[in-house]
Amino acid sequence: CQVPKRLWPPSFLNGRSLEPPTLFLVLAVRPNSAIEGDRPLSGRGLNTFRMHCICVCAPTQGFSESPDLEFEYADTDKWSAELSELYSYTEGPEFLLNRKCFEEEFRTHVSDKKWTELDVAQHRAHAMRLLDGLEVITREKRLKVSRAILYMVQGTFAECSSEAEVQHWMRYNIFLLLDVGTFTALVELVSLLHKMCNSAACSSAVRKPAISLADSTDLRVLLNIIYLMVVTIQQEDPADSPEWRATRETFKTELGSPLYNNEPISVMLFGMVTKFCSGHAPHFPMKKVLMLLWKSILFTLGGFEQLQNIKVRKREELRLPPLPEDSIRVIRSMRAASPPASASDLIEQQQKRARREHKSLIKQDNLDAFNEKDPYKSDDPREDEDDNDDNDNSMEAEPFPMERDEVMPPPILHPPSERVNFPKGLPWAPKVREKDIEHFLESSRSKFIGYTLGNDTDTVVGLPRPIHESIRTLKQHKYISIAEIQIAKEDEFQKTPLSGGEEDVEMCSTELLYQGILPSLPQYMIALLKILLAAAPTSKAKTDSINILADVLPEEMPTTVLQSMKLGVDVNRHKEIIVKSISAILLLLLKHFKLNHVYQFEYMAQHLVFANCIPLILKFFNQNIISYITAKNSISVLDFPYCVVHELPELTAESLEAGDINQFCWRNLFSCINLLRILNKLTKWKHSRTMMLVVFKSAPILKRALKVKQAMMQLYVLKLLKVQTKYLGRQWRKSNMKTMSAIYQKVRHRLNDDWAYGNDLDARPWDFQAEECALRANIECFNSRRYDKNQRNPDFLPxxxxxxxxxxxxxxxxxxxxxxxxxxxxxxxxxxxxxxxxxxx
Incomplete structure (x- = not known):
């Protein structure tokens, strides 16, 4: 909020700056003040909590400002961008090879017409001929037919004059190929190559010191076709015919069902990932496998909009209150905050402060004495002077390190019309758990009466009236999650296995996928994290690390500077796409598993933690994150479909260095937000994992990420800082008041969460190992009861x-x-x- 001119520091009034200073408000809520030994609580609803407000005036020009990033978070990037990222720039010459294979096959049957001039019956007849060609034994002929199909899927671009026309024919050809059954034949071929591990290529690839594109030709062509089919069919268009819409829904159901070798296609792709990481198939084109795995999961399970709809529907089925707000809409409406000051800014401020006398801060230490009057109502300067006199001894000239440049002067006489514009409200409605209400009541009973009841949130006999009002306020904001209901039902099944009856499990796509990956889920998580580590920009090349560049390196290494620069851009782009795919896969699985059943989510999350996912993500962010987000590792004239429609200009070293004109790289910002969300998922309500953030010194790493002026990314960084604030000590909180203020403004409040202090029991790190062991035991009981039919208790068998x-x-x-x-x-x-x-x- 803006500070009125009567409160501006003298340096601003003297004309040094045209920008008004910013008012940073830090509101720290301390619950249970009566329990902590302070005087009894005052009875005014939420005012039963003690509040401390500190107002600090800081100049806006002293901070290193970067422009707000106009980034809209979504399930995927634009369709054209997702198409272009499938191909590496090294694969460019293969576009013409695909065209040649198609035209040779096409001219043997149709000699006087183009593909775009045929009718539907002729199109279908030729598609059937190509489908028959996939069943031949000869590898060379089968590869030629596969390339011809790939050219069809790429939109028969030689007969098109614009990118829009290419995309139109892509959709037409793909729905045609799907209708004649090509997709099933392609998946069977990929499965066959996976099981055989393409034995000749595999044995030669293992022996070769350097693996190149030629070692994965068969798989690359097939995966390209399948990926383009999945991504294109997933793309909805209002102009689609009813037949195409029905085909899309049928294809979506089949893709998530165990129709391909009795397992969903995602499970087969997970198997390819583990085989690649184990060293048995180093030639697998891992970027294409991961991109196809991501898009298959996204298509079959649904994106973030679908997740929100499923959540609303499940809460209605469980007869729970509706969600307090639409989180997607709230996040999109948030604005980015100014980043914390950099080291250069602090040095500059210290030099200015050496030439300027210190002025004292105004601190309003306790609002309890202020409850009798409305602070928003009166603007009388005499009341301000009284307040200053009362609190003058509480804090003598104690400026904060980040905002010491300018301090607030004594109030100046001002006209009554000039007043502070207070914000209308916080973006999130506060939430309270049942456990928090129980803890508050137990502490109150122990304090005032000397006994505890346990699991009783209704009995308030003998407690003071302010406690009654506090409990009423807490219950107004009580939030019961779907996970709590699921845990309670699972406990009931474990306690009464006979009388509980059979569990009604909805066989949705998420459940089918979990059943498919359950036997090898730990290996899948380790494999994904291994590839993520190899693709991270902070990773150093090691002899024992896996080679993820098999589908980007050419057979002959570059001989000129221009070729080397192009390959360097291609390699960096290749790694960025891998990070993007893995981060999206992990986040989608975590969110869908948590909504399907919380113990499915906990099983996956625990194996990610055991595989060192938390330090890996922190290592990823321990870089110049601004440089990573603004990286320009792309050559727009070589992107598909631009490169096959337009005349390619001559590439120069200057054009490669310039890159594109975008303000930021969409995929890198998308990856950073996904990784932060994964970190939040792993650490939420898990004190042992929160302590890992503290032990690995994540606070300075996360604070540097706040310099990215994008609201959604800042929100998840602030969430991670909030959960560990109580462990970081008073000096850290005192030195980072701007960060504390941003946490208060942007992160959801738990009414009796003592996040800004260290007084609650959860802040004392003991017995965290027992917490993880108990969780693991519950997960094993759940998996054994629901999925392991052979391990039933023989006493309960008929x-x-x-x-x-x-x-x-x-x-x-x-x-x-x-x-x-x-x-x-x-x-x-x-x-x-x-x-x-x-x-x-």
Whole structure:
């Protein structure tokens, strides 16, 4: 908010700056003040909590400002961008090779017309001929047919004059190929190559010191076709016919169902990732595999809009109150905050401060004494003077390090019309958990009455009236999550396995995917993190790291400076796309699993933590994040479909260095936000993992990320700083008041969350290992009960008491027993006296 001129420091009034100073308001809420030994709580609803306000005037020109990034977070980038990222620039010559293969095949049947001049029946007949060609045994002929299909999927660009026309024919050809059954044949070919590991290519690739594009030709062509089909069919267009819309829904269902070798296609792609990381298939084109895996998960499970709709529907089914707000809409409406001061700014401020006398800050230490009057109502300077006199001794000339340049002067006489414009409200509605209400009540009972009830949030007998009002306020903002209901139901199933009955599990795409990846989920998570580590810009080349450049390096290395620069841009772009795909995969899986069942989410999250995902993400951000987000590792004239429609200009070193004209790189900012969201998912309400953030010294790393002026990214950085603020100590909080103010303004408040201090029990780091072990035990019980049908308790299995069926049951006897059966019968049966009367009775 803006400060009126009567409160401007003298340097601003003297004309040094045309910009008004900014007012930073820090509101720290301390709950349970009566419990902590202070005087009893005052009874005014939310005013039952003690509040401390510190107002600091700081010049806006002293901070290193960067422009706001006009970035809109979405499930994916523009369709054209997602198409172009599939191909590396090294693959450029293959566009003409694909065209040549198609035209040779096409001219043998149609000699006088172009593809775009044929009717639907002729198009369908040729697509069927190409489909038959995929079943030939000869590899060379099958590869030629695959390239011809790829050219069709690429929009038969030689007959098009614009990018829009290419995209139109892409959609037409892809729906045509899907209709004749090409997709199933392609997936079977990929599965066959995966199982055989393309034995000839695999054995030669393992022996070769350097793997190139030629080692993965077959897989690359097939994956290109499948990826383009998935991405294009997923793209909705209002002009689509009803038949195409029905085809899209059918394809979406089949893609998430175990129709391909009794497993969803995503499970097969996960298997390819693990085989690549194990070293058995180093030639796999991993960027294409990861991009296809991401788009398959996104298409079958749904994006963030669909997640929000599923969440609303599930809350209605569970008869829970509606969500307090639409989080997607709130985040999109938020504005970025000014970043904290850099080191150069602080040095400059210190030099200015050496030439200027210190002035004291105004601190309003306690608002309880101010409750009797409305602070927004009166503007009388005499009241301000009284307030200053009361609080003058509380804080003598104690400026904060980040805002010491200018301090607030004593109030000046001003006209009554001039007043501070207070913000209308915070962006998020506060939330309170049932556990928080129980903790507050137990502490209150222990303080005032001397007894505790346990799991009782209704009995308030003997408690003071302010406590009653506090509990009423807390219950007004109580939020019950879907996860709490799921945990309670699972506890009930574990306690009463017989009377609980059968669980009604909805076999949605998320459930089918979890069942498919459950046996090898730890290996999948480790493999993804290994590739992420190799693709991170902060990683150094090591001999034991995996080679992720198999589908970008040419057979012959560059010989000129221009070729080397082009390859360097291509390699950096290749790594950025891999990071983008992995971050999106992990985030989508975490969010969908959490909504489907919280223990599915916890199982995946725990294995990510065990695989060192938290330090890996922190290592990723321990770089010049501004440079990473504004990197220009792209050559727009070589992007598909521009490169196949337009005449290519001559590339020069200057044009490669200039890059594109965009303010930022969409995929890199998208990756950073995804990784921050993953980190938030892993650490939320997990004190042991929050302590990992503290141990790995994440606070300075995250503070540097605040320099990116993008509201969504800043929000998730501030969330991560908020959860560890109580562990960082008073001096850190005192030195980072601007960050504390941003946390207050942008992050959701928990009414009795003592985030700004260190007084609650959760801030004391003990017995965190027991917390993780208990969670792991609950996860194992859930997976065993729901998915491991062979591990049922034998005491709960039905017993066959029918004599005939038991005697008629066939028993397989070992061979040595059958050979010595007569001897066993004589020794164990005939030679021992048996009282048959007693036995039968």
């Amino acid at each position: 017993v066959d008491n029918c004599l005939q069926s038991v005697l008629g049951q066939r028993v397989d006897l070992p061979e040595d027993f059958q050979m010595n059966y007569d001897l066993w019968l004589e020794r164990e049966v005939f030679s021992k006296p048996i009282s048959w009367e007693e036995l039968l009775q």
